[in-house]
Amino acid sequence: MMVLISYDVCTMDSEGKKRLRKVAKECQNHAQRVQNSVFEADLDYSSFLKLKEKLTTLINPKTDSLRFYYLGNNWKRRVEHIGAKETYDPEGVIIL
């Protein structure tokens, strides 16, 4: 199954920056990064549930969020990309 995963992690303090790095690393280990905070995970249901549970434990639910979009079987024709393919290092982001 293909799932789009996006996250917001509030990096106003050092704890937030740590959470962001952990969330990004976990996503990178199991999914394809398509934008800085957007990943596509092509996983079996069991593996996806494990990833979702892990990510849920990593965020602070008061300040951060995760979104999962279940793209279905015909997902390739549902996606359009415009512009640069490569992303800069998103863990270099600081919120003022």
Add this chain to the structure above:
Amino acid sequence: MMVLISYDVCTMDSEGKKRLRKVAKECQNHAQRVQNSVFEADLDYSSFLKLKEKLTTLINPKTDSLRFYYLGNNWKRRVEHIGAKETYDPEGVIIL
């Protein structure tokens, strides 16, 4: 039709910060922000095409990107949200 729109805009210079503000504003005018750089647009096809064309003119295709996910009719059951509902001001982001 419901379309998920996500963007990456490289804000390493002041031109990039301007582009980010313009892209975000255009999305805010036509879609619902669900995360900092993720919007859901529930538009007729003609309006969506106009928005897509406008966003395409705003980005620098060498450094920025747009992604569109066509979520289909049953999109509500395709989406899961975990954590905070509110996002901080994403135009306050600086890339070091």
